[in-house]
Amino acid sequence: MGEPAVSAQGLTKCFGAVCACQGIDLTVAPGEIVGLVGPDGAGKTTAFRMLCGILPPDHGTARVAGYDVVTQSEAVKARIGYLPQRFSLHRDLTIDENIQYVAELYTVPRDEWQSRREELLEMTYLAPFRRRLAGRLSGGMRQKLALVCALVHRPEVLFLDEPTTGVDPVSRRDFWKLLHDLPRQGVTMVISTPYMDEAARCNRLAFMYAGQVLATDTPDNLRRQLPGELMQVRCRPQREAREALKRCSAVRSVEVFGDRLHVLFHGTADPMLCERLLADAGVECLEQQPVEPSLEDVFMSLVSEHGLTATATGNGL
Amino acid sequence: MNYRRLLAVARTESIHNLRDVRSLFVIVVLPVVLLLLYGYGINYDLRNVPFAVQDLERTELSRSLIQHLVSSGYFQLRQVIHDQRQIAESLDRAAVVFVLVIPPDMGRRLGAGRPAKVQVLVDGADTTRASVAVGYIEGALLAFSGKLGAEYLARQGLSAAGGLDVRPVVLYNADLKSVRFIVPGLMAILLTLLSGLLTSTCIVREREWGSFETLVTSPALPPEILIGKILPYVVIAFADTLLSIGAGALIFGVVPVGSRLLLLFTSFLYLLASLAIGIFFSTIMRTQRLAILTTTLVTLVPTIQLSGFAFPIRSQPLVLQVISNFIPATHYLIIIRSLYLKGADLLVLWPRVLALLVFTVVLVTVAARRFRKQL
Structure with missing residues (x-):
């Protein structure tokens, strides 16, 4: 299938004495949904930031959408969508205004983003609320808006950092329905989650713990790995x-x-x-x-195998 | 540089300001209130200074002295004191600014060709007013004394020849109206306040809100973000400059004598310098509160203290006089006062304009270099 959408070798990032990521290897084929699974502090967000070209790694290299994340970070940024863990749109702008803002930051031609906006608002059922300020939206709607904004420039790769954390179960289900439609539109996805039920929905998983990738495989293969x-x-x-x-x-x-x-x-x-x-x-x-075995069994077993301690709720660093 | 990205940032920044009551207040209400408050409120001119008289002589001469003071228009007789104890009492009540005590032997001493002593008791609680008042009183008494002397000589059949005849001519602000001095100063304060304070929050606010992450992950380039952020404030601050020039002319009748183009140009430079200071602190501070505080501390406070707006630079300690040279407001104030009052041109003002230009270039460069597209 040609070049992978994401390929990272030995990504390492330390903040002082704390190493958030220690030699992350990851390969994602186009059209895949890959999940980064691990507890808080496992290094998922740091890995995302390095892959999105906003945090230069201390060591290691990565190519995303065909460009180097360090030397060609702006080219990478133009070809990816990133949904940060924290809501990062403007609360005092309406849904429409936020979409326009992001579309223009990515220099999407006007007629293109306008039709794209309609399409995405339709898809996410946000159209009736388009004049509502983002700050007045529910958690689930906010995440949908963030998704719309991340998709408005038709990214090749979409990075979603714990998109459903703090979102109610019904909205979580809706959100995943939307995500499952995206590979058909040619979007590759890397998604991080602390939830094993969400992990099971991915094509492939990378189990992360304490800054390291413990295992990478399909959910079924991982279960068999126990x-x-x-x-x-x-x-x-x-x-x-x-x-x-x-x-x-x-x-x-x-x-x-x-x-x-x-x-x-x-x-x-x-x-x-x-x-x-x-x-x-x-x-x-x-x-x-x-x-x-459930994915959680596999994860816990991998963690203890690495001689690391963890509880079922998981608290890494 | 992509102008669409720049405009997207600028539009969003404008929407923030339009939808935020606090910043709307700073943009619209503050300038007007400040202008009116300072223009009408701060007035170094004295008119109708209230005073009391204890006339112990009660002769033609003493009455003509009192009449001389009253007719000058600067003084207003409020009270005639008969009892010594009333003097302290009426000064304490602040009913009068000074009390004039005319000794019982004033006419006799003068008639004998000896100097007579007149006592003036001034309320020094408000030092500014007191010192201005003392100056006025001295002037008035001196004039009266001169008049007496001339009359005396005339009665002797002589004319007042010789001696020094001092005739001060006040240039530029002929009737010494302080509003002409204050309005330009106020413009500097306004520009500092608006450009510094507004921009001091514009980056750190996005960090606090989390929306900076959207900018950082977008392909927008740092100069596009920075200029986009500043652009609305340049427009706002410039509009407020025009507003204060207009208000100065319409409300207070203060019109620049010198080049208006130079006035606009230097104002523009100065507002850019102030914006750069604000942006600089916005990029290095962690919270909005901290950014506002430090920006105020390094811009507004020294601007008022050192720039000669409120206190003349020459009456300040040498250290502060030297420091004042490193504050853009000092140069800007000298420039606009010269333009407003003296009609000076670039031939005279160029060192100040150059200093301002250097400040602006340095500050904008520092702010731009400090700005990182990083979380």
């Missing part, structure tokens, strides 16, 4: 159960998912072993069954 089998256990009291299971050499790791424990074995899951361990610890086992 070294060993998984057993889901519901028991009381949970804390003792977890301690007991962790002590066993056949158990690779134990993660808490609400009132359930996910027990990852080295190799095959052994229900008998699990039961015995719990009984010995005086824990009442309510339910246990083998389960297919």
Whole structure:
């Protein structure tokens, strides 16, 4: 398919003693939706900023839409759309005015952006609110407006930094519907998210933790990557159960998912072993069954494999 | 440079100002209020200075002295004091600015060819007014004394020959009206205030709002952003310049004697310099509040203090006099006062105009170099 839409090698950026990104490698083929998945502080935003040509990396190189992000950053900027994590349009401008502002910053010819604006407002159902100030829009509508503005100049690559964080579930679903239509229009997307359910909607994922990419693959392949089998256990009291299971050499790791424990074995899951361990610890086992690994299981396992500590909510740096 | 991007930034900046009540206030109301307040309120001219008299002599002569003061138009007799204690009391109440005490032997001493002493007690609480008043009183008394002398000589059949006849001629502002001095000064204050304060927030505000990220990620070039940001303020500040020139002429009758073109040109230079200072602090400060504060501190305060607007530079300590040379307002004030009052031309004013030009170029360059398209 020719040149990849995004290709990064060894992107590194440190702020003083803290390294937000340490050797990020990423390749995105045209038309793909690639998700950067990781907790807050994993370095997703810094990676985005380097890829968008607004933050020069300390080391490493990257090409986006065919241009070098350091030496040809303005050419990169003209060919990408970037939706920052924080709402970054003008609150005291209306929807229409914001779109015009962005369109002219990207020097889209007037008749072109005007028809494009209609099309995008139609698509996002924002047309009835076009004269409303951006500051008076709901969170979901604001994100749609940001998306419209990021698309008005027909970018080749769209970078979305946690676009649905802080957006209600219904609006999140709407937003993703819009995103899924974009590859057909020839837009390549890199999207960051802390949500695993959103990650599952991407073609390919890059798991990020503490400034590093731990794994890159399709969601299905990543799930298969889990070294060993998984057993889901519901028991009381949970804390003792977890301690007991962790002590066993056949158990690779134990993660808490609400009132359930996910027990990852080295190799095959052994229900008998699990039961015995719990009984010995005086824990009442309510339910246990083998389960297919979720992306979260894979992520947690990768994190602990790297000798890094993390909690299920994830707090990196 | 792409003019569409530049105009997009400029249009958005204008919309911010039009929709923000605070900046609308600064743009429209502030200049008018300041102009009226300063034009009418600050008046160094004294008229009808209230005074009291304790006439201990009560003769033809003493009455003619009082009449002489009153008829000058500068003084107004408010009270005739009969009791010593009333003097302090009426000065304390600020009912009068000074009390004239005529001794009982004034006529006798003068008649004997000896000097007579007249006492003037001045309320020094308001030093400016007091010193102006003292000057007026001295002048009036001196004139009266001269008149007496001449009359005396005339009675002796002699004419007042010889001696120094001082006749000061005040040039440029012949009737010493302070409004002619204040209106140009006010223009400097207005331009400093408007251009400095308005631009001091325009970059840092976008940072605070997060909208700077849109600019940074767009292909707009730094000069396009910077000029786009400044453009509305150049227009606003220039319009306000015209407004104050117009108001000065229509309301106060103060019209520049010198070249109007030079007035507009130097005003333009000065507003650019002020805008550059504002932009500079807007790029380096983290919050709007901090940017406004520092800009005010380095522009408006020294402009009022050092530029000779309120206090004459020559009466200030030498250090401050030297420092005042490094404030654009000092040069701008000298230029516009010369243009307004003296009708000076470029042949005379060129060192000041040059200084202003250098300031403007340096400040704009520094601000432009400091501006980064970075978060």
